[in-house]
Amino acid sequence: MLFYLITVLLSMGSNMEGRPKKEDSRIELVIIAVVIVVAVILAAWVLTPSISPLAGIHDTDGDGRADLRDAAPDDRTKWTWGVATIVVTIHSQHLVNETHYKVYLNEYLKKEGDLAPGGHVVKFISARFLIGSIDSAQIVVTVTSTGGELGDHTDQDTLTVYDGQAYALSFTV
Ligand SMILES: [Ca+2]
Structure with missing residues (x-):
């Protein structure tokens, strides 16, 4: 030209x-x-x-x-996605009535369902997080329950996650 x-x-x-x-x-x-x-x-x-x-x-x-x-074009410390698997076991402390549980990663609802009296469920959750010059991320896992004879409950844990790894956490609500 x-x-x-x-x-x-x-x-x-x-x-x-x-x-x-x-x-x-x-x-x-x-x-x-x-x-x-x-x-x-x-x-x-x-x-x-x-x-x-x-x-x-x-x-x-x-x-x-x-x-x-660039997965994070406005953040010079991050540019790609990492993925980790979080295996969440939820135990019910309600021995009489069924409860409804919800699982959040940070503020995002990932799983919910009903929990039998005194029962437990195991859920596999895939977590996506931004990484770059820092290769890990902090994820707050929150489990709540509503209903049951003991009232509403919340259990929470904070996890440091790395790309490609799996983590197991246990909660009682
Ligand atoms: Ca970036």
Whole structure:
């Protein structure tokens, strides 16, 4: 494209009649210089991560990952997802009535169901979390129960999780 432009401009320059040859070649050189400067400025704008208009190159947080391949484009310490399995065992302390339990990872509801009197359930929960220069995350696991003869209950634990690992936790509600 750049070479095409230069060729067109040069042919325009060589068609100018009535000018001395020396002056023509100066005009050609100026045109070439202007085209090169504009091309360099455009290339610098497109290829510089901090200012590029292209998502495949632009890097908002400066972590070295383009926004298109950055799971957290506004956080320079994180850029990809980690996944861990959390095995949650929930015991009921209600021996007479059924209860309804809910399991939250941080503030997100992941599982819920009914729990028989004095019974327990085991649930496998997949946890996704952002990692990067820090390879672990803190997850607060909360289990609540409603109903039953003892009233509502909450049990909670905080876990440090790493990508690809599995964890077992036990709760009584
Ligand atoms: Ca990032």
